[in-house]
Amino acid sequence: xxxxxxxxxxxxxxxxxxxxxxxxxxxxxxxxxxxxxxxxxxxxxxxxxxxxxxxxxxxxxxxxxxxxxxxxxxxxxxxxxxxxxxxxxxxxxxxxxxxxxxxxxxxxxxxxxxxxxxxxxxxxxxxxxxxxxxxxxxxxxxxxxxxxxxxxxxxxxxxxxxxxxxxxxxxxxxx
Numbered sequence: 001x002x003x004x005x006x007x008x009x010x011x012x013x014x015x016x017x018x019x020x021x022x023x024x025x026x027x028x029x030x031x032x033x034x035x036x037x038x039x040x041x042x043x044x045x046x047x048x049x050x051x052x053x054x055x056x057x058x059x060x061x062x063x064x065x066x067x068x069x070x071x072x073x074x075x076x077x078x079x080x081x082x083x084x085x086x087x088x089x090x091x092x093x094x095x096x097x098x099x100x101x102x103x104x105x106x107x108x109x110x111x112x113x114x115x116x117x118x119x120x121x122x123x124x125x126x127x128x129x130x131x132x133x134x135x136x137x138x139x140x141x142x143x144x145x146x147x148x149x150x151x152x153x154x155x156x157x158x159x160x161x162x163x164x165x166x167x168x169x170x171x172x173x174x175x
Contacts, residue, residue, distance in 0.1 A: 006163040008033035008137060017139050018104050019112035019125040026141040028151045030159045033137045034167040038174040040128040043136065044108035046170055047126050049074065049081035051090040051100065057162075058169030075173055084111075100124070119144045136170075138163060 008031040036043050049055035056073030064072045086105055090113070092098040100113035103123065113124045121143040129135045140159060145151045 006032040006034055006160055006167060012135075012137050015137075017125040017127055017137065018106065018110045019114070019123040020139070020141065022103060022112070022114055022123040023121050023141040023143040026143050027145040027148045028140075028142040028155065030140040030142075030152075030156055031137070032139075032160065032163040033135060034163070035130075036134045036136060036167075036170055036174050038134055039132060040108045040130055040134045043128055043134045043170070043174060045077045045082055046173060047111055047128075048084050048107075049078055052093050053091045054081050057093075057166065058173060059165045060168040060172055063165060064169075073169065119146075136167070 012033050013031045046055075046058070050057065055078060056071070058073045059067070084102060084105060086102050088102045090100040090102070092100055092115070094117075098115075098117065100115050102111070103114045104110060104112035109128050111126045115122050115124075123141045125139045127137045129137070142151060
């Protein structure tokens with residue numbers, strides 16, 4: 001995994017994404033992007049089933065071996081997890097109140113989640129573009145952040161690490 005594994009282009013960073021309007025006063029914006037060797041239609045189901053108490057959070061096999069079996073992510077598409085609609089609530093890690101709400105859904109190109117964590121409001125956009133391969137662009141927007149530098153640096157590192165793991169895990173799965 002290299003530092004480029006989750007690096008968006010300048011054009012991607014400047015591009016408006018679905019969900020940007022949900023946190024228009026964002027204090028911190030984190031863009032990540034990677035490419036998968038599969039069509040957007042092949043990649044889309046993996047994002048639809050993503051989440052806690054769903055298919056999990058995809059990591060590469062060498063990392064998942066360090067995780068208890070009951071916490072490992074699925075390695076297949078599960079038909080029972082493919083139904084997702086605007087308004088659905090997806091549990092997240094971090095406690096009973098940590099959830100995502102599906103705010104926008106445009107298969108197979110855009111999925112937007114929102115959440116409120118204490119005073120922080122967030123939107124998380126996942127967009128898929130391409131033909132024979134898929135460019136995955138993820139944007140996390142945070143509003144109501146008190147310690148912007150801490151959220152940007154420490155939160156940014158954690159977000160980058162998470163997305164690098166996600167990219168590697170998806171590369172194994174979509175082959």
